[in-house]
Amino acid sequence: MRSALARRDVGQIFMLLNRRHGMTQRRIAELAGFAASEVYEITRGRQVMAYDVLVRIAEGLGIPRALMGLGYGEGAAQERHVEPLPLDGPEEQKQFVAALAGFAVGGSPDVDAWLPRLGERPASVPEVVNPEAIATVREITQRHRELDATYGGGSCRDSALGYLAWARCLTRSRCRTPDLAAALCAELADLHNLVGWMSHDLGEHLEARRHLAQGLVYAQKAGDSTLMADAYYRLGRVSIHQGNPAEALHLFQLGQIVATNSNCLTSVAILHANIAWAHARMGNAPAMRDSLARAHHEIGRADTTDAPQWTRFFCEPGDLEGMSGVVHSALARHSQYREQHAALALGHASRALKRRTETSRSGALDHVTMALGYALLGEQDKVVPHAQAVLDAARQVRSRRLLDRLSDVADVIEPPRDKQLAELVTTIRARVAA
Known part of the structure; x- marks a missing residue:
């Protein structure tokens, strides 16, 4: 605030x-x-x-x-920061994405004007950064990652953001070796990427983009290609959620470049799966099938025991199934692919649900895919239990993204053909608007 x-x-x-x-x-x-x-x-x-x-x-x-900053009084921020450049219009976003593309080809573009302003205050930080301090940043990031995955970004974003403001102050401390300095930058990149993802989950997409850009900067300083791929992947997810699959595809492809260079098969698989989603949103069925097949192939041959921490969600048995369901349901929104791919989406989402906790955000998103698949097939009586499961999960999963995806279901089933469906649509609209 x-x-x-x-x-x-x-x-x-x-x-x-x-x-x-x-x-x-x-x-x-x-x-x-x-x-x-x-x-x-x-x-x-x-x-x-x-x-x-x-x-x-x-x-x-x-x-x-x-x-x-409106005049008198105690309590003004102790440090003044130049406002970051706006990212509201299409031209501004195009310039932002063009600048970020430079990182993927080994450049060091100047993106400082877009980065987040955390309003850092002087903090008590160690004079010298040791491995224990870096391990602490890693541990706290991981705990926030686990909370976010289960309960949504709203459960812990403020906590992560507060810790991030302190952790960034470690850059004022001395690192005895270049390896420690790189390790610190890597942990800060991971934490910025996570805060950006949580912001996206809360519907705060502008802040998400800024934190993810900062994560990209730190990841390059660390020389960590997998974390650079992570930033591009999450930036693409913001774009696809905001209805710009072409921009998302560009960002995913940039991520694929650095993921391939890193020889990390789990990150390569994640980027292929999301490239498939962008193609599906644009109705490009052959490219979608190719990218999704490559995602399955790469994760099948990956050594998941040695996967980077941020990629491990994709190593879970249900995640590629769930993502495949999302991809097929996106293609099914195009009328020429509706029947075949809505049925495929239902199959993947059903298998995903059997492999993970329904009350988690991922489980709730699988229910969204199920509800959307049935809505697209016109089997509206089967939509209700899955949509209700999402509404129930949303009582403890604080995720704007989840509600936005559920709103897509309401769009498909309108106008509802019976009273129960009408009440469901009304409930969804009320929850989304709250």
Whole structure:
């Protein structure tokens, strides 16, 4: 929140109040002096820049004006940071992706203007970084990774972000050897990638892109191609979620370049599976089948016991099945492939569900694939139990991405043909809008 206030990012402030603290958009509007429709527009990207309006917001919401740089008072951020470049428009995103592409071919593009501003304060850090300090960063990152996988990004993103602000201060300490310096950069890359993924899971895609770009920078400094592939993979996932499969394909292919150079077969398999998803979204069936087959081939010959930590989710028995279901259901959205590939999606998702916990985010996403497959086949009576399973899981899995994917199911089954389906669509819409 302090970071959003310092940037005067009113949309982010409103989203944090709404999603993290349960304040309704109507209540925010009453306090800040807006119409409810204006609050919605602001959370969707409308800019608020007028000084008097910012003052009204601060006073209405009880925010110390100094935290927004609006004049007097104690508590202003101790460090001032130049605002990062915007990433809202298509041209800005195109420039951002073009700059990131340089890392894949061994360049060192200047991307500092897009990187996240964490508002670091002076912290008590060791004078010298030792292996134990680096191991601690690794352990805390892994614990957050496990929480995110089970309960969603909303369960631990703030905790990871707070730790990241401190861990980055270790770069001010001295590393006795180049290997230790590289190891520190690798752990910071992994943590930035994870925070970026959690931000994406919460629907905060702009912040996700910034953290993933920072992860890419640290990964290159560490000389770690697998972590560079991780950053490209997750950047592509942000693009595909935002409805830009062509951009996603470009990012996945960049990730594939560095993954191949790393000789890490698990990361190669992950990138092939996601390239298949991008092709499926664009209706390119032959390329989709080829990429998905290559993903199965590469994971089949990978030594999963030695896989990098970030790739190990894909070594689980159900994950490639679940991903295959997502890919086939994406192709099934194109009418000429609907019947065959919706049925294939159901088969893969069903097998995935048998191999993992339904209450985890992955299990809930498998239920989304099942519901979507049945909706595409017109078997709407079979949609309800799977959609209800997702709604039940969403009570403990804090993932905006999960609800957005469930919203796709509601889009397919509208108009519902009976009362139960109508109630389901209404419930989904209400949960998505909450």
